[in-house]
Amino acid sequence: MRRPVLEFWYELASTYSYLSALRIEGLADEAGVDVRWRPFLLGPIFSAQGWNSSPFNLYPAKGRYMWRDMERETAALGLPFRRPNPFPQNSLAAARVAVYGIDHPWGTTFAKAVYHAEFGEGRSIAEPAAVHAILVRLGLDADAILKVAAAEPNKTRLKALTEEARSRGVFGAPTFFTEDGEMFWGNDRLTQALAWASGERVAGAR
């Protein structure tokens, strides 16, 4: 029997997407759900609503809280955590590779490696050289992948994914969609999204 599918829309510069990316596979497996990873860019969506940076930078109280919350959440999940500088990182080069990776078995591994470098080790992921190094560490043909990722068809595909996210109501990351069109926003909704995808129509109270 075909397993239900949950779409996982992630932005590689997003702190809370890191938390979901590093645990969604195990949780989805327990729930009997397949995950469809969908990279996109939050920048154009934030711009369209008048923000020229992350809300965590525009609203300092919210930003200070987020960093403390991330410390607590990563500790609870047993994940390493180090803040990259600057935040947010420019995720364009990495997102293009992740888009190309949608059709390849290394796609999700690459995304997790980016998050680990960026938020587990606090390293820059902004330069093509940083993305190149991550691909090399994964044993992949970095030169060939970066070339296709930077070509027009793949760039257009990232733009189309971002526009698809916006048109479906995405305003932050991570965001999850079930096959019957339910949208769940935030790492805090991951288990509810999986429960919904697997057929529980009312996600249990936590």
Added chain:
Amino acid sequence: MRRPVLEFWYELASTYSYLSALRIEGLADEAGVDVRWRPFLLGPIFSAQGWNSSPFNLYPAKGRYMWRDMERETAALGLPFRRPNPFPQNSLAAARVAVYGIDHPWGTTFAKAVYHAEFGEGRSIAEPAAVHAILVRLGLDADAILKVAAAEPNKTRLKALTEEARSRGVFGAPTFFTEDGEMFWGNDRLTQALAWASGERVAGAR
């Protein structure tokens, strides 16, 4: 032995504060924690960061999502839910009564009754007459309470509470503080806040 205390900062116009207000007492009791209810106004805090309404109105995609999320969350918790019109409700008159209620045993009962009328039944809580009716239904001396609530010392106290919230980093509601100064934002953090207050320094992963 003295029980640990969790401060519960709530805004009577806030949807997610409704969810916390209607369940915090039971959960706190299980956790062996005392709750200190602290009403305040989000309006001045939003104004200070350039917002003239709720972010759920200023950012329509976020607002549409919130209403759907509230439907799901209230269903999961077995709480009634009806959207008041307009949203947000002007909560000034009710907040003043809640401030006066801090020192009276009916304070938390009143706050819960306001939330139930506003989000359980979708009724207006904005007019003093609406607040008066809620007090009468609780068997309280509505005229006397409204008089003290509208007097200068009590109005000043609400302003001071709001300024205290802002100066301690509050940017939304509900917000929880433990005695050792940890801040938790949002109904989604209620159980973690209680766990932290009761002595668990790393709240378990959900």
